[in-house]
Amino acid sequence: MAQAAPLNILEANCPIQVEHDRKRRQFTVRLNGCHDKAVLLYEYVGKRIVDLQHTEVPDAYRGRGIAKHLAKAALDFVVEEDLKAHLTCWYIQKYVKENPLPQYLERLQS
Numbered sequence: 127m128a129q130a131a132p133l134n135i136l137e138a139n140c141p142i143q144v145e146h147d148r149k150r151r152q153f154t155v156r157l158n159g160c161h162d163k164a165v166l167l168y169e170y171v172g173k174r175i176v177d178l179q180h181t182e183v184p185d186a187y188r189g190r191g192i193a194k195h196l197a198k199a200a201l202d203f204v205v206e207e208d209l210k211a212h213l214t215c216w217y218i219q220k221y222v223k224e225n226p227l228p229q230y231l232e233r234l235q236s
Contacts (some may be wrong), residue, residue, distance in 0.1 A: 142192060144199040149209060153199050157187050166196040166215070175235060177212040197221040201230050210235045 145154050153166040166182040171177045178200050183192050197218050204211045204223045212235045222230055 142195045144195050145160045146199065146203065153196050154201075155192055155195060157184065157192075162187070164192045164196060166193075166200050166218075168200060171212060172210075174208070175212060177214050178218045179202075179214045181215050181217045193217055194221065198225075201233075205229045206232050209233065 141156055145156070146152075147154065151168050151170070153165045154170075155201045157163055162184050164181075164187060167179045168176045169179060178216070181193050181196055183196075195223065198221075200218065201211070203209075211233050222234070
């Protein structure tokens, strides 16, 4: 029996929905139902400082803009909660360089 190709959530008229799990300190996008997921992990490293540590999208779903949605959600969270952010994740660093919005830049911590 042939294995079904991964559902392209961008072509199936399913908007990408990012979920924020504050308890697990992660942002996720469910892919292909709920079997696969893309994730962005963060940790609090101070009272008002978060470290955006790691973004991962399964190989079959890369190149579809999913990580951009995770990055935007995480940075918007930093802005909305008036936090500072340390960017350990290379992808988030790249996202900020490509989207140098003042509300993001003023919250970055070296």
